[in-house]
Amino acid sequence: MPSSPSILIVGTGALACWFAGRFAAAGSAVTMLGTWPEGMAALREKGVTLVDSRGKAQSYPVRVVADPQDCPNLELALVLVKAWQTERAARQLRVCLPPQGQVLSLQNGLGNLQLLAEFITGERVHQGITTVGGTLVAPGRVRSGGEGTISLANIPQLVSFARLFEQAGFAVEKTNNIEALIWGKLAVNAAINPLTAILGVPNGALLIQPESRKLMAGAAAEVAAVAAALRIWLPFEDVGAAVAAVAQRTAGNHSSMLQDMQRGAPTEIEAINGAVVRVGRQAGVPTPVNETLSMLVKALVATKNQK
Numbered sequence: 001m002p003s004s005p006s007i008l009i010v011g012t013g014a015l016a017c018w019f020a021g022r023f024a025a026a027g028s029a030v031t032m033l034g035t036w037p038e039g040m041a042a043l044r045e046k047g048v049t050l051v052d053s054r055g056k057a058q059s060y061p062v063r064v065v066a067d068p069q070d071c072p073n074l075e076l077a078l079v080l081v082k083a084w085q086t087e088r089a090a091r092q093l094r095v096c097l098p099p100q101g102q103v104l105s106l107q108n109g110l111g112n113l114q115l116l117a118e119f120i121t122g123e124r125v126h127q128g129i130t131t132v133g134g135t136l137v138a139p140g141r142v143r144s145g146g147e148g149t150i151s152l153a154n155i156p157q158l159v160s161f162a163r164l165f166e167q168a169g170f171a172v173e174k175t176n177n178i179e180a181l182i183w184g185k186l187a188v189n190a191a192i193n194p195l196t197a198i199l200g201v202p203n204g205a206l207l208i209q210p211e212s213r214k215l216m217a218g219a220a221a222e223v224a225a226v227a228a229a230l231r232i233w234l235p236f237e238d239v240g241a242a243v244a245a246v247a248q249r250t251a252g253n254h255s256s257m258l259q260d261m262q263r264g265a266p267t268e269i270e271a272i273n274g275a276v277v278r279v280g281r282q283a284g285v286p287t288p289v290n291e292t293l294s295m296l297v298k299a300l301v302a303t304k305n306q307k
Contacts, residue, residue: 005164007031008071008096010089011080012039012064014136014259015106019078021048021142022168024060031063031071033092035085040064042140049141057141071096076160079105079116082260083271086112090119097124104161106130106150108189108256109271110182110279128152128161129181131246132170133253145253147171153178177235184235184242187223189272191216191243193257194293197267198300200258204251207244216243218289223276229283257297264304269297 007023009016012034020030024047034040047061065071077097081089086107093103093116103125105112113127133145150165152158154174162172175181195206195215206212217240224239236242260267273294280287 005076005160006072006074007164008033008074008077009080010034010077010092011085012036012043012140013080013082014134014142014256015130015132016080017043017048017136017140017142018050018132018134018144019080019168020062021050021058021060022170023164024048024062025050025058026168028164028168029063031065031074033065033068033071033096035066035088036139039139040066042138046140051137051141051143053144053146068092068096073098075101076164077101077103078161079103079107079112081107082266083107083109083112083268084266086115087119090116094119102126102157102161104128104152104158107271108185108193108268110186110275111271124157126153126155126158127178127182128158129178129185131185133250135254135259146250149173151175151178151181179232180235183223183227183232186272186276187220187227187234187239188243188246190223190276190290190293191220192247193255194219194269194273194297196255197257197261198293198296200261202251202258203247203253203255206247207251213244215289215293216240216247219273219276219293222280222285222287222290226276226280226283226285226287229285230279261297261301261304267297267301269294273297 006029008031010033024030043064047059049059051057106128116125129151131148134142149171151173165172220239220243257267273290276290277287
């Protein structure tokens with residue numbers, strides 16, 4: 001019998017694999033629902049393989065399914081797909097989630113919570129924040145990007161999720177202001193992800209040149225301004241300094257957007273910088289840096305697709 005609750009993870013990418021492996025290592029029964037053939041084949045054959053910072057690898061068995069009707073009757077579902085896959089994940093969960101089931105999204109960007117809630121009613125969908133990182137080095141094989149925190153709203157519906165994370169060795173923070181943390185993470189992602197994708201560099205390289213530092217700070221400041229217009233206050237006083245600190249702390253990491261760019265996958269630019277631009281327009285706040293970064297990423301993706 002597993003010592004932790006069973007869980008369904010929607011997704012088979014880097015973070016999905018990292019959480020699945022950690023949960024399985026702690027004794028949880030893990031089911032992964034995915035669509036990526038290579039990833040699912042590797043997971044079925046070898047399980048999830050976690051590679052630590054010293055290069056040591058360990059594999060853990062998980063159950064892998066492609067059809068939501070094949071999912072067991074699990075009451076906890078963790079959504080870790082890219083933002084552009086959220087609607088598909090929502091439709092799948094509507095099929096397999098039991099009436100009392102709870103859904104937690106740890107995705108990047110804005111809009112995922114609202115889209116999931118369109119398909120899963122009854123206030124059963126929740127948004128969390130994580131600073132945990134990971135790099136997918138091969139299908140089903142993920143390298144640690146360093147330890148981080150998982151922030152959850154301090155509500156009864158998330159107690160089982162918190163216990164699951166804690167038993168797997170994650171640091172969990174409970175908050176009464178999850179909205180501030182969501183926008184704080186958005187500021188970090190909007191500043192770091194597109195620049196690393198455009199320049200093709202790890203996070204820390206953005207700190208070397210004054211031009212990239214200025215662009216990072218400008219993008220983050222615009223996010224803070226849009227949030228303030230909505231009366232949401234970020235969890236740090238100096239957003240530029242906070243972003244630089246994250247880039248320093250994760251200096252060797254390749255952002256998720258850079259990883260997407262490198263393997264020719266769609267990026268989350270619309271849910272991150274694009275969302276800042278859209279909400280900024282609605283709030284009457286100009287966001288020229290985010291708009292420029294968004295257009296550059298789209299142009300770069302289009303150029304790569306033409307080759």
